[in-house]
Amino acid sequence: MIPLIKIITLALVDAINPCALAVMTMVLITILLANPDKKHKVITSGLAFIAAVFIGYMFYGFVIIQFFKSFAIWASTVYPYVTKALAIGAITIGLINLKDFFWYKPGSLGTEMPLKMRPRLKILINKITGVKGAFFIGLFVTLFLLPCTVGPYIIASQALSSLSGLQIFLYLGIYNLIFILPMLAITLIVYEGINQAEKISNWKDRNIKYLHLITGILLIGLGVLIFFGLI
Numbered sequence: 468m469i470p471l472i473k474i475i476t477l478a479l480v481d482a483i484n485p486c487a488l489a490v491m492t493m494v495l496i497t498i499l500l501a502n503p504d505k506k507h508k509v510i511t512s513g514l515a516f517i518a519a520v521f522i523g524y525m526f527y528g529f530v531i532i533q534f535f536k537s538f539a540i541w542a543s544t545v546y547p548y549v550t551k552a553l554a555i556g557a558i559t560i561g562l563i564n565l566k567d568f569f570w571y572k573p574g575s576l577g578t579e580m581p582l583k584m585r586p587r588l589k590i591l592i593n594k595i596t597g598v599k600g601a602f603f604i605g606l607f608v609t610l611f612l613l614p615c616t617v618g619p620y621i622i623a624s625q626a627l628s629s630l631s632g633l634q635i636f637l638y639l640g641i642y643n644l645i646f647i648l649p650m651l652a653i654t655l656i657v658y659e660g661i662n663q664a665e666k667i668s669n670w671k672d673r674n675i676k677y678l679h680l681i682t683g684i685l686l687i688g689l690g691v692l693i694f695f696g697l698i
Contacts, residue, residue, distance in 0.1 A: 478645035512601035513654030519605025535628035554694035561686030567679040
């Protein structure tokens, strides 16, 4: 039986990723500015964006898990080494996040969206005016987010690869519901008004190093627990 606490912890680490929160805020502020008299569009578009991210990440989860299942026989003989390798991977990503706390650089590899991708994404976001556009950009954004969010997801997927289909679906559902919770919160905040949204965005910019610190500590702690077989 896969420890539920392990999946929840990984999902929480993934959910506070500055990458995903920044994109979500940009999308909804753009929609609010384009429809100042139709604030309900913020809710409907926000939910469409979140639904697209949820669907996209569920799909990626099944793909990653199938990859692990395809090598199940091989993996069973080297399972202890695979687990330790994933634990070391979590610790490494955690250390990179700690590095971003002490020596922050926007677009850091493995923790944030690369700077080269940001202008293209901003152009796409500025074209969003409603639900359909938000859903499309949500699907598209999952590809941009993968480089800075996939670490915890790979660890979770490897743990779930030994389960059956329905169990995998349930665990992935729990993981991704936790992952989108901050996005739901941002949707409600932006709905309340552009001033609140800008405050949140500014707060994120001011405290991004601390977000990296929290993510780093959680990942390192999780990696150590996995490495020594405590979870």
